[in-house]
Structures are given as C-alpha cells and as structure tokens.
C-alpha cells in the first residue's frame with residue numbers, strides 16, 4: 001500500500017491580506033474551516049513575533065474550529081511562542097530558527113551546534129503531548145544531529161529544491177533523497193515545505209514516497225486567486241496520490 005502524505009494548508013497569506021486593512025476580510029478562521037472542507041488534512045500557521053500576518057488571537061480562534069491536524073510553526077527562542085503552543089496544544093509544533101523580523105524562513109537548524117538547546121525545548125513540547133518537527137536543510141549531518149535531539153520529525157526546507165527544479169530536477173532532488181533516506185533509517189518522520197507548488201510537488205513525492213506531510217501556503221494561495229480556493233486545495237491533494 002502506498003504511504004499517504006498529508007497536505008497541511010498554510011494560511012499565513014490570508015492573514016497578510018486581512019492585515020492590509022482594518023476589519024476581518026478575508027476571515028482567517030473561515031480560511032481554516034474552508035481548507036478542511038475542501039479536503040486538506042491539516043492547517044498550518046506561523047505566528048511571527050511582530051504578528052505581521054497570523055496573530056496570536058488567530059491561533060486561539062483556529063484551535064476552536066479545527067477538526068484536522070493543527071501545525072504551529074515558529075521560533076522557540078520566544079517565551080511568548082512557547083506559552084502559546086503549550087496553551088493551544090496543537091497536534092504538531094514545527095520549530096524554525098528565524099531571526100526577528102526575517103522576511104520569511106530561509107534556513108534550517110544547525111542541529112549539531114544547537115543540539116542541547118533543541119533537546120531541552122523539544123522535551124517541553126513532548127511532555128505536553130505535542131508532536132515536534134524541526135526545520136532542517138537537506139544535509140545528512142543535520143538529520144543525524146536532529147535524531148539526537150528527541151524530535152519526532154524533521155521538516156525539509158524545500159526552497160533550494162524549488163529554485164533548482166526548473167533547470168535540473170534530478171540534481172535538485174538529490175540532497176533531499178539522501179536526507180530523507182537518512183531520516184527514515186533513523187526512524188524520524190519527514191515533513192517538507194517552502195515554495196512547493198503545483199509544478200514541483202508531484203516529483204518531490206514520487207522521489208520520497210515515505211513523506212509524511214507537506215505544508216504549503218504561498219503558491220497555494222496564489223493558485224486559489226487564479227483557480228478558486230476549493231479547486232486549488234484539490235489540485236494539490238491530487239499531486240500527492
């Protein structure tokens with residue numbers, strides 16, 4: 001039987017649009033309800049310290065309506081973030097090493113240098129019954145380091161793959177296959193995300209069929225504008241069959 005890969009829709013960009021005016025249009029909670037109604041397996045949010053898109057209140061409001069998997073991403077260096085996650089208790093927290101005010105996520109953890117730090121933070125969340133994933137570059141040594149922190153999963157940072165996909169997809173996917181093989185060998189679950197889209201997703205899944213989950217926001221929301229939200233969610237689901 002083939003391994004099923006979950007699609008978690010990242011709804012940050014709905015919040016970006018809402019925050020460009022006062023008021024509540026588009027409604028971020030409705031975006032979460034609709035993602036699930038249209039077939040997504042989960043919802044991802046990445047509340048940043050400046051709350052420039054997802055606000056802490058959104059996270060609490062989404063928790064009330066979520067019937068699928070809730071994944072909260074963020075940097076555990078902020079006590080405010082840790083407190084929020086422990087209060088909301090999502091199914092999964094994804095730890096991302098972003099600096100304050102960073103435009104978007106652009107690197108994974110150095111799991112060797114920050115091993116003790118990660119081990120301590122991960123234990124906090126696991127004690128509360130929350131599955132933990134950590135954001136890593138597709139580097140075998142970083143996956144080996146991740147396995148020593150007690151994390152349940154890694155999330156492979158896929159911007160590099162997305163960037164190189166068009167010019168040479170075999171070369172683009174190679175480090176991800178090696179990292180994913182190492183993760184499998186070390187019994188870590190595997191998530192992936194950042195700049196995955198309707199063109200590069202199927203090839204990624206085909207080469208790493210044991211992939212557990214992808215979280216996709218930017219491209220899916222752009223596609224929703226062109227193609228409709230329901231259609232976009234279903235087209236992404238189809239790439240993972």
Ligand SMILES: CC(=O)[C@@H](O)[C@H](O)COP(=O)(O)O
Pocket residue numbers: 012013046048073096103104105135193194217
């Ligand atoms: C960890 C990751 O790759 C995503 O969360 C991405 O950073 C989206 O965040 P923004 O929507 O703030 O760009």
Ligand SMILES: NCC(=O)COP(=O)(O)O
Pocket residue numbers: 010044073155192193194195196215216217218219220
């Ligand atoms: N973890 C990656 C994510 O949630 C969405 O990234 P993107 O599709 O907005 O680049």
